[in-house]
Amino acid sequence: MRFGALTALSEVSLRAEPGTVHAVIGPNGAGKSTLFNVISGVYSASAGSVRLGGTTLTGLRPHRITALGVGRAFQNMAASPNESVEENIMLGRHLLTRSGFVSAGLKLPWAVREERLHRARVVEIAEFVGLGHVLHLPLGTLSYGDRKRVEVARALATEPRVLLLDEPVAGMNAEETRRMSEIVLAVRESLGITVLLVEHDMSMIMSVADRISVLDFGRLIADGTPAQIQNDPAVIAAYLGTTAGTDTGAASVRTTASSGHISAGPAHTTAPSQQ
Template sequence: MTAPPTPPSSPGPAAPPAPDVPALEVRDLTVRFAGLTALDAVGFTVRPGTVHALIGPNGAGKSTCFNVLSGVYRATEGSVRLGPHELTSLPPHRIADLGVGRIFQNLALPPRATVEDSLMLGRHRLTRTGFVAAGLRLPSAAREEARHRARVREIAAFVGLEQQLARPAGSLPYGQQKLAELARALCMEPKLLLLDEPVAGMTADERRRTASVIAGVRDSLGISVLPFAHDWGGLWGLAATVPVPDFGRRCAAGHPAQAHTPPAVVRAYLGEESAA
């Protein structure tokens, strides 16, 4: 576990969320695989327009929680609600339609497509033009595509990739590829962003840049953000609350200034002797 610098006394002001941004309520979430309990009655709330990081060591249950929230896994027990909507029985595409964007730890950009075309993939759920109209290049289809591309350029500028739009996505440095994936998720116009290991493998400069963009997503766009990470680096000063799971159970929670200090958290990362 990276030893963090002394964090600020507060996570910084967050802009009021957009009126339609709902809270995410996770209650008694339990997942079992063939008798193995991966999550055991986990619960937390992501308030609208906040960053709420879920941080824990490898094997703590973070990936299982991420996959349940995004619809890849089904919960054995418990509830996940986004505003009035129960998510636990929905497939991934329906959860995305409700405004949940996500990026995975591993890069998933089409390497030969331009950055602009890669970001356009995020506009798919918002596209109203039918297949025939798009194929025939009817004026209505051309107008809609122009609107979507204009929005893509705005989001690229927001994350600092406006000069890279014509480049193949696979030619970007690793940190910029991660930013491109974040931009693609923003192109969905989400209400909640799930970020799996958003700063893993980055240099210190790339971590600072990514943390700045995530803060901008919260402060400027009012979107709720839920990062999942095994490392504290880059997340200090962003998260209003940090629950720390250990082997599927929550062993601590609180502001980042205090969340790393309880003996249970030290034990989860460093073992029994360190906790003592």
């Protein structure tokens, strides 16, 4: 993926196993959001391919990719603040419903029935993420944590096979983060959906992820289980830098990293979470 002369992602190859929570981490500007935009078709990759099962998604327009089973919840909430929670989630049903201007405008019986069936499913999804009691309130009146869950509910409403979550707990307090973690695990357990997760909150990632890929400057620098990633020297170097800085708290780790002698130990395993 390139923007002019800038290569935002290069030679990133990762594979999310079905039914797992796969986290993508990396410092700011590493290319995580770009990766999501390439997967969901907002950007088209200049080289390489995106595949879902046996289907190639590369080059398809976003609504086609959604139709093939990729749901995405945005980092910066992209829902309509004046619409009710229910309406916002209903948007996710767009591709699963058929009624157009004429059939909806004339309230044809099948269009009315379709609307009713899908509203019932939206209520189920809202209850699944714990939003059942605020369904009819305008989105803008909800708390930050609730709005983030509306994003997730809307992505789930597309009935995806793969769910892309872009920083679902960014800016959340501990309680909200815990609830979101529970939802992510429930999505995997009870719905069997593969979750691809971009997040900065390390303790959240360590508690939900089955596998972690680490990006830095648009390159994949590590890929493995949470335990492997925590002890990976390249990861620690990426997060804390390889040159000496002014931050005395991290200076010792930096020095160690540049000399390439990182070993497993409590001081180092907790280091990434200082980000």
